[in-house]
Structures are given as C-alpha cells and as structure tokens.
Amino acid sequence: xxxxxxxxxxxxxxxxxxxxxxxxxxxxxxxxxxxxxxxxxxxxxxxxxxxxxxxxxxxxxxxxxxxxxxxxxxxxxxxxxxxxxxxxxxxxxxxxxxxxxxxxxxxxxxxxxxxxxxxxxxxxxxxxxxxxxxxxxxxxxxxxxxxxxxxxxxxxxxxxxxxxxxxxxxxxxxxxxxxxxxxxxxxxxxxxxxxxxxxxxxxxxxxxxxxxxxxxxxxxxxxxxxxxxxxxxxxxxxxxxxxxxxxxxxxxxxxxxxxxxxxxxxxxxxxxxxxxxxxxxxxxxxxxxxxxxxxxxxxxxxxxxxxxxxxxxxxxxxxxxxxxxxxxxxxxxxxxxx
Amino acid sequence: xxxxxxxxxxxxxxxxxxxxxxxxxxxxxxxxxxxxxxxxxxxxxxxxxxxxxxxxxxxxxxxxxxxxxxxxxxxxxxxxxxxxxxxxxxxxxxxxxxxxxxxxxxxxxxxxxxxxxxxxxxxxxxxxxxxxxxxxxxxxxxxxxxxxxxxxxxxxxxxxxxxxxxxxxxxxxxxxxxxxxxxxxxxxxxxxxxxxxxxxxxxxxxxxxxxxxxxxxxxxxxxxxxxxxxxxxxxxxxxxxxxxxxxxxxxxxxxxxxxxxxxxxxxxxxxxxxxxxxxxxxxxxxxxxxxxxxxxxxxxxxxxxxxxxxxxxxxxxxxxxxxxxxxxxxxxxxxxxx
Numbered sequence: 212x213x214x215x216x217x218x219x220x221x222x223x224x225x226x227x228x229x230x231x232x233x234x235x236x237x238x239x240x241x242x243x244x245x246x247x248x249x250x251x252x253x254x255x256x257x258x259x260x261x262x263x264x265x266x267x268x269x270x271x272x273x274x275x276x277x278x279x280x281x282x283x284x285x286x287x288x289x290x291x292x293x294x295x296x297x298x299x300x301x302x303x304x305x306x307x308x309x310x311x312x313x314x315x316x317x318x319x320x321x322x323x324x325x326x327x328x329x330x331x332x333x334x335x336x337x338x339x340x341x342x343x344x345x346x347x348x349x350x351x352x353x354x355x356x357x358x359x360x361x362x363x364x365x366x367x368x369x370x371x372x373x374x375x376x377x378x379x380x381x382x383x384x385x386x387x388x389x390x391x392x393x394x395x396x397x398x399x400x401x402x403x404x405x406x407x408x409x410x411x412x413x414x415x416x417x418x419x420x421x422x423x424x425x426x427x428x429x430x431x432x433x434x435x436x437x438x439x440x441x442x443x444x445x446x447x448x449x450x451x452x453x454x455x456x457x458x459x460x461x462x463x464x465x466x467x468x469x470x471x472x473x474x475x476x477x478x479x480x481x482x483x484x485x486x487x488x489x490x491x492x493x494x495x496x497x498x499x500x501x502x503x504x505x506x507x508x509x510x511x512x513x514x515x516x517x518x519x520x521x522x523x524x525x526x527x528x529x530x531x532x533x534x535x536x537x538x539x540x541x542x543x544x545x546x547x548x549x
Numbered sequence: 550x551x552x553x554x555x556x557x558x559x560x561x562x563x564x565x566x567x568x569x570x571x572x573x574x575x576x577x578x579x580x581x582x583x584x585x586x587x588x589x590x591x592x593x594x595x596x597x598x599x600x601x602x603x604x605x606x607x608x609x610x611x612x613x614x615x616x617x618x619x620x621x622x623x624x625x626x627x628x629x630x631x632x633x634x635x636x637x638x639x640x641x642x643x644x645x646x647x648x649x650x651x652x653x654x655x656x657x658x659x660x661x662x663x664x665x666x667x668x669x670x671x672x673x674x675x676x677x678x679x680x681x682x683x684x685x686x687x688x689x690x691x692x693x694x695x696x697x698x699x700x701x702x703x704x705x706x707x708x709x710x711x712x713x714x715x716x717x718x719x720x721x722x723x724x725x726x727x728x729x730x731x732x733x734x735x736x737x738x739x740x741x742x743x744x745x746x747x748x749x750x751x752x753x754x755x756x757x758x759x760x761x762x763x764x765x766x767x768x769x770x771x772x773x774x775x776x777x778x779x780x781x782x783x784x785x786x787x788x789x790x791x792x793x794x795x796x797x798x799x800x801x802x803x804x805x806x807x808x809x810x811x812x813x814x815x816x817x818x819x820x821x822x823x824x825x826x827x828x829x830x831x832x833x834x835x836x837x838x839x840x841x842x843x844x845x846x847x848x849x850x851x852x853x854x855x856x857x858x859x860x861x862x863x864x865x866x867x868x869x870x871x872x873x874x875x876x877x878x879x880x881x882x883x884x885x886x887x
Contacts, residue, residue, distance in 0.1 A: 440817060459820050474812030479778060481828035482797050488826045490819035 214251060214292060217242050218526055219312035222277045226267050229537065234267070235530035240282075243316055248296045250305065250317045252289035254549040257310030257526075258340040259533040260285060261461055283311040286345055287549075288325065288336040299324065306339045313526055313549050329508045341374055341544035342518045343507055345493055349460060350378035350436075351503045352496030355386070357489050358434045358458035362387030365428055367447055369393075370438030371412055372400035372519070374544035375460060379436045380409045381516050392427045394420065394443065396539045403542055407517055421446040436460060445475035448486065457488040519543025552589060552630060555580050557650035558867055560615045564605050567875065572605070573868035578620075581654055588643065588655045589631040592887040595648030595864075596624035596678040597871040599799055621649040624683055625887075626663065626674040637662065644677045651864055651887050667846045679712055679882035680856045681845055683831055687798060688716035688774075689841045690834030693724070695827050696772045696796035700725030703766060705785055707731075708776030709750055710738035710857070712882035713798060717774045718747045719854050730765045732758065732781065734877045741880055745855055759784035774798060783813035786824065795826040857881025 216239050223236040245251050263285055266277045277283055287310030291303040296319030299305070307322040309315035325339045334343070341347065353375075354360045366383040370376035371393025380391045393404040393412040404412040411427040424432075424446045435447035435457045447457060481488070496503070510516035521541040523532040529547045536545045554577050561574040583589050601623055604615045615621055625648030629641040634657030637643070645660040647653035663677045672681070679685065691713075692698045704721040708714035709731025718729045731742040731750040742750040749765040762770075762784045773785035773795045785795060819826065834841070848854035859879040861870040867885045874883045 444816070459816070461820065474814045474816060476812045478782070478797070478812060478826075481826065482799065483828065483830060485828050485830070485833065487828075488816075488819065490821065490823050490825075492821060492823070495823065 214253075214314055215242055216240065217312050217314040219282045220526065220529055221282050222267060222279055224279060225269060226264075230264070230267065230530070230534050232530060232534075235283075237527055242314060245293060245295050245316060248319050250291050250296055250299055250319055250322055251293040252287075252305060252307060252309070252315050252317045252322070253292050254287045254289035254310065254313055254315065255304075256288050256337040256340060257529065257547050257549055258286035258345070259529060259536050259545050259547060260345070261536065263533065264537060284308055285310040286340050287311075287315070288339050289315065289317075289549075294319075304336060306344065311526075311529060330512050332512050334511075337520060337522070337544070337546045337548070338511075340546050341520060342378060342511065342516065343504065346374035346544055347378055347507055348496050348500055348503050349493040350375045350382055351507070352493065352499050353436060353458045353460050353491055354379050354382055354434070356496065356499065357491040358436060358456045359487075360386060360388070360434055363389050364433035365390040365392070365430065365452075366434045366436065367392045367394075367424065367428060367432045367450070368409075368436045368438070369415075369443045370461075371395045371404040371409060372397075372542050373438060374518075374541075376436070376438050377404065377407055377518060377543055378516070380404065381407055381510075383434075384408045385510060385515060390428065390430075392424065392432065394423070400539075400542055403519065415443065419446075421449055424450050431455075434458070445477055448475055448477050448480055451480075451484055451486050453484055455484065455486045457486065459488060459490040521545045523547045525549075552591075552652055553580055554578065555650050555652040556864055557620045558864065559620050560605060560617055562617060563607060564602075568602070568605065568868070568872050570868060570872075573621075575865055580652060583631060583633050583654060586634045586657050588629050588634055588637055588657055588660055590625075590627035590643060590645060590647070590653050590655045590660070591630050592625045592627035592648065592651055592653065593642075594626050594675040594678060594884050594886050595867065596683070597867060597874050597883050597885060598623060598683070599874065601871065602875060622646055623648040624678050625649075625653070626677050627653070627655075627887075632657075642674060644682065649864075649867060668850050670850050672849075675858060675860070675882070675884040675886070676849075678884050679858060680716060680849065680854065681842065684712035684882055685716055685845055686834050686838055686841050687831040688713045688720055689845070690831065690837050691774060691796045691798050691829055692717050692720055692772070694834065694837065695829040696774060696794045697825075698724060698726070698772055701727050702771035703728040703730070703768065703790075704772045704774065705730045705732075705762065705766060705770045705788070706747075706774045706776070707753075707781045708799075709733045709742040709747060710880050711776060712856075712879075714774070714776050715742065715745055715856060715881060716854070718742065719745055719848075721772075722746050723848060723853060728766065728768075730762065730770065732761070738877075738880055741857065753781065759787055762788050769793075772796070783815055786813055786815050786818055789818075789822055789824050791822055793822065793824050795824065797826060797828040859883045861885045863887075 226234045305322040307317045366388045368376045368379045372395040383391045390410045393409040394415045401412045401414050413423040420442050431452040438461045519542045526549045564572045643660040645655045704726045706714045706717045710733040721729045728748045731747040732753045739750045739752050751761040758780050769790040776799045857880045864887045
C-alpha cells in the first residue's frame, strides 16, 4: 500500500446564502514527503461544524477564511501510518485539524494522542470530535465560565438536540441546575432532549418562542446558552431573572443569511435586570481541558452523559453532511467517516 | 411663616411618545403632620433625569411606575425646616428622594446630610444632584465596575456632554485611559466635551456613527459606556477590540419611542471578539459611594473634574425642563431650582 496521493475536498466557490454542492470539489492531490516532526495520518472520522460556514465567507473572523481552490480543514481523528515525531508511533490514534481529506501530513504539534478506551470503556474515535472534543469543551466552558453557571440556576439552551446544546443541558443538570429548558426544531429532537434529561423542551417551529419559553420556565431563567441567535435571543432576554447571564456561542440562524439578522429589540431590559451577555469561542477554554476531560470521562463511564451522533459515510458525502448540518438534519454531533 | 401646604407636580396622564405639558399638573396639597423620625424639608433644587420617563409608563421596571394624579418624585436637595429625627436639625442640608415639590415630609432614613463645603471649597446644593450625586456614582461605578475599565483602555462614551457621559470621560482620563472618544448632538456639546478632556468627540448628527467612530478611534475601543442605545451601540460593537466591554447605562434614544427600537444587527461579532455587554443601575454601587465621594471631592477641589449645569428656575418649569432633557436641551446636569 502506498500513500502518495490524498483525496481531499476543496472550496470550489464561496456560498451565497446556503451552500450548494457546486461550492465543493473532491480532488486527488499529491502528499508532500514526510518531514521531521510530522506524522502521516489516515483519517477515520472528520467533523463538520457550524463555524465552518463563517470561514467560507471572505471576511475577517476569529479564524481565517478558507481560500478558493484550497482544501477545507477542521477537526479529524485518524490513525498514524508513519511517524517522524517523538512520542508518536504507527497505529496511535490522534486528534488533529486536517479533516476534509482521507490522508494528511500533520505537524506533531498540531496533533494530540487520544485513547481507544478510558477506564475499560471502549471509546469510538468520533467521540473525540464530539462529547470528548470541541463540542464538549464548548458546552462545559461556555456554561461554567462564560455564563458563570451556579448550582440552582435555571438554564435555557437553544439547539438542545445539537452536539453542543445537548451537552450543555446534561452538564447543567449534573452541576445542580434547578431546571433545564431546551428548544429544538422537530418533535423528535424535542423528545430526544427530554430523554437526555432536560426538564422541559419545545419545538420552536410550533409557535412564538417567547411564549413557549415563558410557559416552559414560569419562574424565569438565570442562564441562556445561545446557539442560534435571532428570536431565541430576544425571547431569552425577556425571560431573564435579575442578574441573568447569556453566553453567545453561535448564531446558526444567521450563518446562511444574506440579510442583516433580526436583532433583539429588547436590549434595554438588560439595564434594569442587570443582565450580562458575553461571546466566547472554545479556544478560550484550553486551561479547562484537563478538568473537563476527567469529569466527562467519568460521566461517560457512569452513563450519566449520553449523546447522539449522526454519522455520514464517505469523504465524498462530507459536503452534503455539512449542508444538512446547517438546516438541522442532524441529531447530536454530525460526523463523517472517511 | 407656616408650612401646611406644599406645591407639588402630579402626573396628569401618561405620555404617549414624547411627554407634553398636558401630562403634568401643579397642585397645592396639604402636608401631613410631622411624625416621629421625619423631617420637614424645604427643597432648594430638584433633579430631572432620563430614567423618570420610564416611570411614566405603566410597565414593570426596576423602579415602580408613577401613578396618575399622584406626585412625581426624584432626587432633591433641601434645607431642614423642622426635625423630629435624631441626627438632623434645622438648617441642615439634606439629599433625599422627594423632588417635584417645594416642601416635603421626608423620612429621615430616606435622607442623607450633605456638606455646604468640602476642604474649604464651597459646594452648591445642586452639586449633590450631579457630580457628587447619582450621575457621579453612575459614571464611576458603570465605568470601573460594570465595564471593568483598566488603565490603557480606549473608551467611547455616548451622551458625552450629558451629566453622566461628561463625567465618564473625565474619570476615564484620570484613571489612565489611553484615549477617550465622545459623541454628542450639537457642535457646542462636542466642543464642550473636548474642553473637558475628551481626546476626540463628534456630532452624531453629522453622519454615520459607525464611520465617525472608526475615524475617531482608528485603533478600536476597549470600553463603550452606552447612554443612548440604537445605532451607537451597533457602531460600538463594530469598533470593539478583543475582549471589549459594554456598560449599558441608558437608552435615551428609545425612551420616547412608541416603536420597537432599532437593534444592533451585529451581535454575532460579540462571539469571535469575546465581547461582554452588561446592564446596570446606580443602586448597584452603594458600596462604592464612600470611595467615590472621597475621590470626586479631591478631583473637584483640584479642578481636575469640571462639570456643567443647565439650571431652570421655578418648580412650575420642571415639566418643561424634563421635556427639554429628553430632547437634549441640556449641557451637563439639568436641575430645577425650587
């Protein structure tokens, strides 16, 4: 078996609004020779994440934009085929940032070795793209640090059946929330949120978000973890108790939009209610990772945290998986097996 | 001289949009007999403040609404005529909450004795309604606590010629701001802001706030002290540096509005830039008052802090003073001498 070529997905053109198949192209590209401190990795699973939509626009953001005719990238887990770096050997499983391809030459400093089992429990590689990976630390840090969650808080989470939202709700319960309310976009997702431990959940397509939230949280909310923006944010502001906190994680409702987004018209309520709204990205929580991994491994081992994956097979189907993600075609973490 | 009747301004009807003279009525009312623990106070000066507009609506807010045919109230300074409370005597000057009238029976626990001079500098009574009073502590606490101001921060303040905004700018400079930018609504106010120490100021009526702010703050801003809401807030979000903080103090642009306010359409920028937006009211800063008064008295004594007052004479003119305040007819603190 030789590994001189990689199959790889490039950005063919920038999406206007919702991405289409035309925006992507599968190519074969030569692999560079393996240099010192590098690993040749055969990807097992790759992540598609909402934030990638932002990188497809040619605008300044917290990560640089993808370039046309150049490979996409993102989180992936793979097996080391060949190592020219200390501390890594063939067959090691590694988490790294060169997804959207089957084979990658990965700098060792951009790779982290991950375990195939924790405390005797087998861990599937894709877990490191979800509950034990970026969505997990996003949920954990966003809730505990950004939103300054305290035991007894009532917590509202949008995207409650998504990779991040589902974990926010479960972590909040495990950390002592008085009540956890979720919103999602289908009856099945609402059901799934309730099964996973949310005290209440509603389908935002069923009617006015503000009223549904008031019904689900008659005593108000102390924390809102925002994955969607738009009318959810306005509804949450109206439902907040004194001193409430909003963690802004994402605004998926707006990612495909070509219009300025609907904005909350009730920000002035933040004054009298002394609300705090704060944006964050998961890279802010690097220092929390060890604590998070320890806790989450325990919760997984005990079955206290459960999670869903929507698995799409085949690198060639990654663009479609990404498009489906943006329209809510996933429950839990969306991953592509390579 | 007898004091059995007070002249007092009552809310005749609730304003729709901008208040008009019809919403107010001057009445004579019997004074209740002075009880134990009470003071009879002859007001010298009373405050009109933007927050009072909110109390004229029949909606839940952080202070209860004014009632129709009942007296308005608010900050006032007066002279004790008669005291039935320990620690107070005739001729004492007191700050209390029963403005909008010439005479008031004030519970001693709602009154604070204030000095006619500090360190040999004569202090006019109205100072306690402004720089040494609520606007002062609002500026101080909002900047240092809510916006977590740090030396070296670049600060933007709207309403820069108002009672609060003018002090925010000066306090920021005294506490080590790298640059202080203000916006105001007339060339005279812009000039006044610059005189008082703002590094740059612009007239928001001259053009797009976003562009004027970018020109005035080419290296961005770290703190925005928001007195107006609306397009200023959107412009500030766009100009913010990583980790920037917004203190929401007021939204005067919206107080008279019968339409939902224009909302910032760029809240999603808060995510990647890790911005924090937080509402507050001055009552949150009670614990800061001693520290504030000590510093401010020193700054006043040394001439490092200057301030303007727009003084209107006569209780009967208080409604007009209030209406003018809401349309920017004041420079600095608007007070009514009684």
